[in-house]
Amino acid sequence: MxxxxxxxxxxxxxxxxxxxxxxxxxxxxxxxxxxxxxxxxxxxxxxxxxxxxxxxxxxxxxxxxxxxxxxxxxxxxxxxxxxxxxxxxxxxxxxxxxxxxxxxGHLHPGVVRAVKRALNSVGTLFVTPSPTATIAAEAFKKRFNLDMIRFTNSGTESLMYAIRTARATNGKKAIIKLEGGYHGGYDPLQVSVKPKLENIGDGNAPTPDIPPEVEAGEVFVVPYNNLEYLEKIMSENSHKISAFVLEPVMENISIVLPDEGYLHAVRALCDKYDICLIFDEVKTGLTAGEAGAAGRTGVEPDLITLAKSIGGGLPVAAFGGKQKYMDAVVDGRMAHYGTYNGNPLVMAAVMAVEKLVTxxxxxxxxxxxxxxxxxxxxxxxxxxxxxxxxxxxxxxxxxxxxxxxxxxxxxxxxxxxxxxxxxxxxxxxxxxxxxxxxxxxxxxxxxxxxxxxxxxxxxxxxxxxxxx
Ligand SMILES: Cc1ncc(COP(=O)(O)O)c(C=O)c1O
Known part of the structure; x- marks a missing residue:
């Protein structure tokens, strides 16, 4: 054998x-x-x-x-x-x-209590600033080592805004994504989600598979755990690539782990070519550990997206990261909107989860x-x-x-x-x-x-x- x-x-x-x-x-x-x-x-x-x-x-x-x-x-x-x-x-x-x-867990008493309290005596939606959101943002900054964060309503939205934030910061448009990677419904991220093998050519230099209903823009597709091809794409196109978006650990094709050293090398390449590193932690997030997969692997992205595990089952998500990028939101180069963003009901659930994740x-x-x-x-x-x-x-x-x-x-x-x-x-x-x-x-x-x-x-x- x-x-x-x-x-x-x-x-x-x-x-x-x-x-x-x-x-x-x-x-x-x-x-x-x-x-x-x-x-x-x-x-x-x-x-x-x-x-x-x-x-x-x-x-x-x-x-x-x-x-x-x-x-x-x-x-x-x-x-x-x-x-x-x-x-x-x-x-x-x-x-x-x-x-x-x-x-x-479903209907965790801690989450139920917090949500009931919000329903009984706080409110469901203000669409004005509120300490309820500030407190949650402060907790997440500390937990995930972020300079700034904004709340959204879904992973899809968080990915869309993270990419726009990267574009507004470095003035470039194209993105790199992983072959087989899923990140929700935003157009550029529909490329090569789970493509048919007959459409995608060589495994070491994949052909992007763009669904006909999608307006993807320029998207480069790379295989996971392949640094050689990643560097080739970056070195040839760094003048137009704004961001590399990936799940640090792929969790939409079972669980696929990074090779030893892969994520550290990705970090170094993004620095070398001035490309924003976006970790999609919608699935990994708290399920990967108290500070997400980034905390667990010791690799710091420029921007991170969070959803799912952070909200105890209520519809809440977030994107955030380094000041250099979040400044684009601060000074209005990247306008981030949303009626329901960070409403007091979901913030109550977020803080209940925060307390449970000991x-x-x-x-x-x-x-x-x-x-x-x-x-x-x-x-x-x-x-x-x-x-x-x-x-x-x-x-x-x-x-x-x-x-x-x-x-x-x-x-x-x-x-x-x-x-x-x-x-x-x-x-x-x-x-x-x-x-x-x-x-x-x-x-x-x-x-x-x-x-x-x-x-x-x-x-x-x-x-x-x-x-x-
Ligand atoms: C890795 C990843 N990113 C983004 C999303 C999109 O999140 P949402 O369904 O909240 O829009 C998902 C959804 O499953 C996901 O698995």
Whole structure:
């Protein structure tokens, strides 16, 4: 058996790749998958009905296209702590947690109390300055080591304004993004999100894939963990490249870790070519650690975008960073607007989350995550599965590949048949992980080891069934 090539990754992350594995019987995978889809349709009849009804008013029957899967997604009636209840009355362990937005848990009493207080005696919207926003901004400046910050309502908005801030500062327009990287709905960031391989040419010098409905401007696309090509693009085009936008740890194609030294080298290249380094921490953020992935990896971006985990499930996001860039907002070169920005209701939730994200609470959740990953590894090893595990902070994932995934092209080699079975196996046994086989689980502050062990045991049952 040949040794698996497992290059060193940034020590901020967790990755265990077994040295040996055996192929899966693909007929067996197909057979199990067919049975699981049958079981799904039997046990989720009301979700199916709900989707038929919803589809008459909401395109695809959902409020964001990500929420859809074929034949229909689970429709949820309520949620509390680490669990959701679906319209069929099933209680499901929620490992998706709103793509990580529910990091403190559903209806955490601390968040509920703070929001109720705002509703009872503060207000929902002033559209004037208020200490409620100043206090939250001060807390974030300290936590994420920022000079200044502005609140927005979504990750998409934060990315849009961060890019405009960079442009207003350095007077350049083009951007660089990662192949396979997702950053929400702003036009330039629609390029090469999850492109088809036949459209994108050479893996070491990717062709940008621009959807026809998008007005992208000039966008350079680079592979993750490839410094050589990044420097080539920067050195040839630095006169027109304003910003490099990336998730420091890619979390929209499972979890893909930076190679050791990658982010530090990216920082140095951005300095060398006067390009604004924007870390999109919409997904990493607090789930990566108390000071985000930037704090964890020790690499300081020029601008950062935050959303999801910072707001306890309320719609709040932010962008901020170094004075040199935020000065463009201060002096009006980059106008940032928004009726609902930093309203007292979401600021109350932000401050409640701030109080909950203590070193002790974060260490406890991270330890549960590491224990879970270790237990999954033992099963992968025992059954010699062609899979490995990755983790960052409170998030973890199983990737069905014998070799580490270091970029989008590697990710496309994942066995998506077994990934689908593994996901559906969980759904049918009361565990909901995100739709789209490219996400990860989250251990919220309300998940216990006992909760996570349910997933581990179901995974063991799947391994047994696969090898039966
Ligand atoms: C990395 C990343 N950036 C930006 C966004 C967009 O955030 P929002 O959905 O709040 O607009 C997302 C959403 O999933 C994301 O994963």
């Amino acid at each position: 040949s040794q698996v090539h497992n290059p060193k990754h940034d020590p901020a992350g967790y990755r265990v790749v077994p040295n040996t594995s055996r192929e899966l019987n693909q007929d067996r995978v197909k057979e199990l998958l067919a049975k699981e889809w049958e079981l799904f349709q039997k046990s989720t009849k009301l979700s199916g009905k709900e989707n038929v009804r919803a589809s008459k008013s909401l395109p695809m029957g959902v409020t964001s296209s990500f929420q859809h899967w074929d034949p229909y997604p689970i429709s949820v009636a309520s949620a509390k702590g680490a669990y959701v209840k679906d319209v069929d009355g099933r209680k499901l362990l929620d490992l998706s947690m709103g793509f990580g937005a529910m990091m403190v 070193p002790k609470a974060m260490q406890k959740a991270e330890q549960i995550n590491v224990n879970t990953l270790n237990k999954i590894n033992a099963i992968i090893e025992e059954y010699e599965l062609p899979a490995h595990t990755i983790g960052l902070g409170l998030k973890g994932a199983i990737t069905w590949s014998k070799t580490p995934v270091r970029n989008y092209r590697d990710f496309k080699n994942v066995d998506f048949g077994i990934a689908e079975l593994s996901w559906l196996w969980g759904i049918n046994r009361g565990i909901i992980t995100p739709p789209g086989l490219d996400e990860q689980w989250l251990v919220s502050l309300m998940h216990t080891q006992k909760d996570m062990d349910k997933m581990v045991e179901h995974f063991r049952e799947l391994a047994k069934a696969l090898r039966a």
